[in-house]
Amino acid sequence: xxxxxxxxxxxxxxxxxxxxxxxxxxxxxxxxxxxxxxxxxxxxxxxxxxxxxxxxxxxxxxxxxxxxxxxxxxxxxxxxxxxxxxxxxxxxxxxxxxxxxxxxxxxxxxxxxxxxxxxxxxxxxxxxxxxxxxxxxxxxxxxxxxxxxxxxxxxxxxxxxxxxxxxxxxxxxxxxxxxxxxxxxxxxxxxxxxxxxxxxxxxxxxxxxxxxxxxxxxxxxxxxxxxxxxxxxxxxxxxxxxxxxxxxxxxxxxxxxxxxxxxxxxxxxxxxxxxxxxxxxxxxxxxxxxxxxxxxxxxxxxxxxxxxxxxxxxxxxxxxxxxxxxxxxxxxxxxxxxxxxxxxx
Amino acid sequence: xxxxxxxxxxxxxxxxxxxxxxxxxxxxxxxxxxxxxxxxxxxxxxxxxxxxxxxxxxxxxxxxxxxxxxxxxxxxxxxxxxxxxxxxxxxxxxxxxxxxxxxxxxxxxxxxxxxxxxxxxxxxxxxxxxxxxxxxxxxxxxxxxxxxxxxxxxxxxxxxxxxxxxxxxxxxxxxxxxxxxxxxxxxxxxxxxxxxxxxxxxxxxxxxxxxxxxxxxxxxxxxxxxxxxxxxxxxxxxxxxxxxxxxxxxxxxxxxxxxxxxxxxxxxxxxxxxxxxxxxxxxxxxxxxxxxxxxxxxxxxxxxxxxxxxxxxxxxxxxxxxxxxxxxxxxxxxxxxxxxxxxxx
DNA sequence: CTGTTAGCGCTTTCAT
DNA sequence: ATGAAAGCGCTAACAG
Numbered sequence: 001x002x003x004x005x006x007x008x009x010x011x012x013x014x015x016x017x018x019x020x021x022x023x024x025x026x027x028x029x030x031x032x033x034x035x036x037x038x039x040x041x042x043x044x045x046x047x048x049x050x051x052x053x054x055x056x057x058x059x060x061x062x063x064x065x066x067x068x069x070x071x072x073x074x075x076x077x078x079x080x081x082x083x084x085x086x087x088x089x090x091x092x093x094x095x096x097x098x099x100x101x102x103x104x105x106x107x108x109x110x111x112x113x114x115x116x117x118x119x120x121x122x123x124x125x126x127x128x129x130x131x132x133x134x135x136x137x138x139x140x141x142x143x144x145x146x147x148x149x150x151x152x153x154x155x156x157x158x159x160x161x162x163x164x165x166x167x168x169x170x171x172x173x174x175x176x177x178x179x180x181x182x183x184x185x186x187x188x189x190x191x192x193x194x195x196x197x198x199x200x201x202x203x204x205x206x207x208x209x210x211x212x213x214x215x216x217x218x219x220x221x222x223x224x225x226x227x228x229x230x231x232x233x234x235x236x237x238x239x240x241x242x243x244x245x246x247x248x249x250x251x252x253x254x255x256x257x258x259x260x261x262x263x264x265x266x267x268x269x270x271x272x273x274x275x276x277x278x279x280x281x282x283x284x285x286x287x288x289x290x291x292x293x294x295x296x297x298x299x300x301x302x303x304x305x306x307x308x309x310x311x312x313x314x315x316x317x318x319x320x321x322x323x324x325x326x327x328x329x330x331x332x333x334x335x336x337x338x339x340x341x342x343x344x345x
Numbered sequence: 346x347x348x349x350x351x352x353x354x355x356x357x358x359x360x361x362x363x364x365x366x367x368x369x370x371x372x373x374x375x376x377x378x379x380x381x382x383x384x385x386x387x388x389x390x391x392x393x394x395x396x397x398x399x400x401x402x403x404x405x406x407x408x409x410x411x412x413x414x415x416x417x418x419x420x421x422x423x424x425x426x427x428x429x430x431x432x433x434x435x436x437x438x439x440x441x442x443x444x445x446x447x448x449x450x451x452x453x454x455x456x457x458x459x460x461x462x463x464x465x466x467x468x469x470x471x472x473x474x475x476x477x478x479x480x481x482x483x484x485x486x487x488x489x490x491x492x493x494x495x496x497x498x499x500x501x502x503x504x505x506x507x508x509x510x511x512x513x514x515x516x517x518x519x520x521x522x523x524x525x526x527x528x529x530x531x532x533x534x535x536x537x538x539x540x541x542x543x544x545x546x547x548x549x550x551x552x553x554x555x556x557x558x559x560x561x562x563x564x565x566x567x568x569x570x571x572x573x574x575x576x577x578x579x580x581x582x583x584x585x586x587x588x589x590x591x592x593x594x595x596x597x598x599x600x601x602x603x604x605x606x607x608x609x610x611x612x613x614x615x616x617x618x619x620x621x622x623x624x625x626x627x628x629x630x631x632x633x634x635x636x637x638x639x640x641x642x643x644x645x646x647x648x649x650x651x652x653x654x655x656x657x658x659x660x661x662x663x664x665x666x667x668x669x670x671x672x673x674x675x676x677x678x679x680x681x682x683x684x685x686x687x688x689x690x
Numbered sequence: 691c692t693g694t695t696a697g698c699g700c701t702t703t704c705a706t
Numbered sequence: 707a708t709g710a711a712a713g714c715g716c717t718a719a720c721a722g
Contacts, residue, residue, distance in 0.1 A: 008489055008713055020453040021693045026717055037691060051488055056466040057402035057411065058715035061698045068445075068466060072473065076427035078628075086448060098462055100413075101446040103431060116441055121401040122414060144353055144397055225524070228628055257632055264634070283423075283573055287602055289634050354712055355699055366709045371701055403699035406714045694721080705710080 009050045012160065017046040023326045029054065031302025034335055035062045060122045069310060070100045070118035071127045072111055073215045074196070075224070078254055080280060080299060081129060086304025088127060095311050097124075106195040112137045119144050131155045131162060147313045150197055154324045161313075163305045163323040167198045170295045170327050171205025171249070174277050177293070177329055178247045179213045182338040183275060187238055187245035188220040189231065189255050202251045202279060219245070223255060231258020232265075239266055246274060246312040253278035253285035256292055260334070271336035281330050298325040346409050354395045361392040373398065381446070385585045405467045409439070414655060415445045415463035416472045417456055422571070423599055425625060425644060426474060429496065432648025433472060440656050442469075451540045457482045470655045476500045476507060477542040485643055492658045494651045497543055500671045506658075508650045508668040515640045515672050516550025516594070518544045519622050522638070522674055523592045526556045527683040528620060531555055532583055532590035533565040534576065534600050547596045547624060564590070568600060576603020581628075591619060598623035598630035601637050616681035626675050635678025643670040 011022045018025070020039060028035045028043035028182065035043070046052070060066035069092055073081035102121055104111035112134045115126065119140065126148035133150075138160070141148050149161040174298060177185065188206050191199045203220065210218050219241065223234040231250070235258060238248065250256035256278030268274050269288055278285045278294040285292030287339040305323055312319040356367045363370070365384060373380045373388035380388070391397070393586065394683040399521065406409040414437055417610040418426035445468055450455040457479045460471065464485065471486065471493035478495075482504070486493050495507040523531065533551050536544045555563050564586065576599060584607060595601035601623030605615060613619050615635060623630045623639040630637030650668055657664035 008715095011717095012715080022691060022715085023694080023717075027692085030717080034691075039691080051485065053461055053465050053489065055406065055715050057405040058698085059717075060402040061400065061406060061700085061715080062717045066466070076431045077424060078426040079422060079427060082421035082424060082427040084523070087445075089446075089448065098445065098447065098466060101430075101434075102443065103434060116398055120398050121411070121443060140396065144398065161696085228632065257628075261632065283602075284632065286627055287573065287606065287629065287633065317424065353699095356701095357699080367700075368702080368710080369708060372708085375701080379707075384707080403714085404701075406716085407699080407701045409714085412691050692722085694719105696717105696719090698718105700714085701712105702714105703710105703712085704708085706708085 008055065009052045011052075011054065013050055014043065014046045014052050017050065018042040058121075067096055068098050068100055068101045068121070068123045068125065069125045070102065070115070070123035072104060072114055072118070072119075073129050074106050075103055075226070078282065078284070079114040080252075080282065081152075083299050083307075084129075084303040085127075087300045088307045089303075091304050091307035092311065097311075104195075106192065107136045108132075108137075108195045110315075111195075112140070115140060116314050119146065125149075125314055127151055127306050127310065130195075131160065131164075132195075147310065147312065149302060149309050150165055150301050153201065153307050154322060158322060161309065161319070161321045163302055163309060163325070165298055165302075165325045165327050167201035168205040168208070170279060170297065171202035171251075172209045173327070173329050174279065174293070174295050175204075175206045175209035175249055177331065178249065178275060178335060180217065181335060183247040184215045184338065185243060185245045185304075186215065186218045186247045186249060188218050189234060189248050189250040189259055190220055190222050191226045191236065191251045191255055192222060192224065199251045200246060206249045216296045218249070223258070226252070227256055228254060228258045228261060232261045233261040235262035235264075239263075239268070244274070247335070248274065248276050250276065250278050253280045253282040253292060253294055256294070256334075257284055257288060260288055260292070270334050272339065275335040277335060286332070288331075288334070293332045293335040294330050296328045296330050297328065301325050348467050353400065354577040356399070358395055359388065359391045359397050362395065370567045372557060381516055402467075409600070411469055413443050413445055414465070414470050414472065415447070415460070415466075415468035416457055417447050417449060417463070418474050419446055420571070423627065423629070425597075426497075427642050429648040429651075430472075431473075432645045433652045434648075436649050436652035437656065437673035442656075444638045450617070451537065451580060453477075453479045453482075453540045456489075456540075457485070460485060463649050464491065470494075470659055472496060472651050472655065473539075475542045476505065477511075479678075483626075492655065493680060496647050496651050498546065505526065506654065506664070506666045508647055510643055510647075510669070510670045510672050512546035513550035513553070515624055515642065516596075517551075518553045518672070518674050519624065519640050520551045520554035520594055520637070522676065523594065523620060523622060523680060524554060524560065526620065528592040529560045530588060530590045530593060531560065531563045531592045532552070532565050534579060534583065534593050534595040534604055535565055535567050536571045536596045536600055537569065539592070544596045551594045558610040559625060563594070568603070571597070571599055573599060573603045573606060576600040577606045580604040580607035581611075584608075584613070585634060592680070593619065593621050595621065595623050598625045598627040598637060598639055601679075602629050603634055604634060606639070614681050617684065618682040620683075622680060631677070638677045639675050639682040641675050642674045643672065646670050 281296035
């Protein structure tokens with residue numbers, strides 16, 4: 001018995017068995033239409049019999065294409081980017097592409113590092129989350145001629161292809177909802193904003209709406225990480241301040257649900273004592289009691305559209321450079337009209 | 346300007362600039378200890394200057410190693426496997442490995458298909474979820490000499506390396522908790538069990554505990570998919586049956602929270618009218634009111650341990666073949682002692 | 691439609 | 707410690 005760790009068959013083995021040349025094996029596999037049906041069958045039988053799997057490395061070495069796409073996301077927690085990636089993978093899979101996935105934990109340096117690693121593994125194209133990145137990342141991609149698509153945001157400067165939605169507008173929309181309910185003492189509960197342009201835009205949208213409404217400048221409290229525990233702590237800090245807000249705008253659902261947890265522990269009633277909003281419309285928020293008012297963002301659609309754009313580009317077809325997908329405010333029980341001043345001490 | 350899509354530099358370019366041979370460039374990169382410090386510096390400078398990234402395909406073609414590991418999971422939804430994979434990636438990343446991720450949506454045929462695709466992309470090793478797989482999968486892995494680790498379960502037959510926990514024991518433990526509260530009319534709310542040995546084991550554990558307690562055989566209601574909506578529907582079917590159960594054991598937290606949603610709509614009080622349990626101890630369950638009683642499973646630990654096992658094997662070191670990690674019942678407000686018969690019509 | 695040939699970029703002997 | 711040379715498995719270019 002052969003004891004080597006890898007004992008793969010090669011195109012030569014298949015060629016020998018089928019009585020053809022390796023070139024014909026290659027054609028049978030890649031452009032079956034150009035091969036005689038009889039020959040094709042013999043090759044396919046040989047492939048099956050030998051359990052032949054071609055060597056992608058050799059293929060990409062020769063053809064400069066690997067049929068792999070890299071997806072680099074901030075984090076897999078809370079299923080948000082995981083679901084976008086899942087949609088991406090699904091659509092790309094239909095076209096014979098595999099997806100190589102990596103996280104950078106909101107560290108744009110690490111993002112660059114990881115991208116380099118994936119270029120080394122010959123991925124043909126990239127999906128990134130967010131529009132702000134290390135300039136060296138763009139230089140690298142340009143250098144190695146790798147197409148890419150930025151997601152979860154829209155590039156206002158139109159410099160790079162992207163598929164996402166207007167995070168600022170989303171923040172603005174949900175803040176408008178809260179303002180329309182009469183709230184004047186509004187606070188913002190934010191995820192860390194380093195390397196997180198989505199969060200920054202959302203906060204900017206919140207503030208713009210509040211300022212436009214001539215309501216006092218909102219206090220911003222930052223959580224140390226995007227986790228329920230960190231959000232809860234930040235909310236507790238917020239509640240310890242002088243004048244408690246009547247409404248809290250959180251930059252995403254995790255922050256918002258963390259805020260809800262803090263309110264429960266502080267025996268504050270939602271929405272009677274305080275209104276809370278999230279963004280992203282996750283199951284986590286939707287299943288709370290009361291349900292979390294949030295913005296439904298195009299989580300899955302982004303993945304599908306990004307895949308389609310990349311496929312188009314890789315196949316040299318036309319594509320829409322800048323795609324802004326729609327979002328929608330979803331009102332649930334966590335927001336209500338503000339109560340009379342005297343009732344909230 | 347060069348208009349080719351890929352204009353990568355090669356080891357030759359680096360060699361020329363550094364005034365050495367390509368062999369030395371290779372050594373400088375892979376075994377820096379065997380190269381003269383001066384030469385090493387010249388090579389490294391050249392690498393940096395040219396923004397040289399080696400071609401992984403060529404490397405794996407020659408060296409039979411790609412430093413990529415494939416992780417094939419059922420699904421990214423609900424962050425469960427995503428978090429395991431995240432831990433896997435983190436640990437593997439520290440050792441210079443990248444992770445290629447793929448889903449199979451509980452279809453073991455597709456799993457086989459995807460594995461073949463990843464072998465084509467030369468991944469060095471695999472992580473799979475669950476212990477039951479298509480026999481052809483194992484044949485393929487054997488054939489191509491790829492080490493693998495099965496996760497999220499333990500292989501009772503000891504045939505394959507695995508890192509997980511005893512799902513049957515987990516189901517048994519939480520069922521014991523419910524039985525100890527005096528429940529006698531117990532129902533099981535199950536995820537689809539096709540291609541899902543974790544679910545099957547959990548259900549088996551539930552049943553064993555119930556049967557041992559000489560309590561009537563539990564009715565099993567199946568959801569069509571692992572989603573909140575499908576779970577809610579299944580629970581509604583359960584509630585329409587003749588004698589409503591006083592406790593429902595769900596095979597995971599998503600099923601359990603879906604059950605909670607159905608109870609809310611039916612105006613059933615939890616836990617006064619009905620007790621509900623999950624498994625996996627997710628944030629989704631923990632943040633419900635009342636909190637979901639569940640089993641805390643080693644979600645992250647599985648990923649880390651799987652990574653460590655694979656690294657050990659890839660580096661030819663000793664490793665523990667069969668790792669069973671601990672779990673723990675977490676009691677929250679969704680379970681309570683059964684009420685007197687007459688109070689539940 | 692099919693075979694021959696060359697070579698992608700790298701690592702690995704084997705020399706020195 | 708370094709270089710020369712061979713070749714991993716595949717596909718593209720060219721001939722027939």
